[in-house]
Amino acid sequence: KVSGLVNLQAIAADVPKQANSFDCGIFIIEYLLHLLRSKTALAGLGLAAHKHWFGQASVSYRRTRLKWIANLLQHQAKRLGETDVNRLLQEPKVRRAVAMALTELPRKALADKASLVVSKLKRSSASPEAGDAKKPKTEAT
Numbered sequence: 001k002v003s004g005l006v007n008l009q010a011i012a013a014d015v016p017k018q019a020n021s022f023d024c025g026i027f028i029i030e031y032l033l034h035l036l037r038s039k040t041a042l043a044g045l046g047l048a049a050h051k052h053w054f055g056q057a058s059v060s061y062r063r064t065r066l067k068w069i070a071n072l073l074q075h076q077a078k079r080l081g082e083t084d085v086n087r088l089l090q091e092p093k094v095r096r097a098v099a100m101a102l103t104e105l106p107r108k109a110l111a112d113k114a115s116l117v118v119s120k121l122k123r124s125s126a127s128p129e130a131g132d133a134k135k136p137k138t139e140a141t
Contacts, residue, residue, distance in 0.1 A: 019056045026059045026066070033103065061106035069101050 018027050034053045035041050041053070076088045089095045 016054055016056075018059065023056075023059050023063065026063050029066075030054050030059055030062060058106055065101040065104070069098050072097060072101075 015031070016027070018024060031053075072094065073085060073088055076091070076094055077083050080088070082088055089098065
């Protein structure tokens with residue numbers, strides 16, 4: 001019996017879903033990265049649609065970056081004769097490269113996020129005067 005979990009509530013959140021049968025682990029990584037980057041994502045989970053968080057393209061990109069990390073670490077292990085990943089990550093260049101590969105976003109995702117921010121700004125800054133400017137002018141009689 002687990003104590004202290006009596007008040008938990010299940011939420012069916014509208015979040016990104018994988019489009020294949022092999023990216024489930026990568027999706028978990030993307031969810032965690034998103035939740036760690038965002039100050040409001042976890043608190044708002046289940047309150048609105050969250051499909052804008054990331055898409056299959058970001059997951060596919062992350063998969064290729066994880067393969068790259070594995071190859072980098074394998075190369076370093078052979079070069080140094082060391083199999084302990086913690087020791088391999090002591091080298092600053094390797095640690096920075098791995099950190100960047102884990103956290104960077106694909107260019108399309110960055111462009112999509114920028115587009116989303118711009119559209120939100122446009123919606124929030126829309127004023128009645130701006131709406132009036134779009135109405136067709138009629139001649140006074």
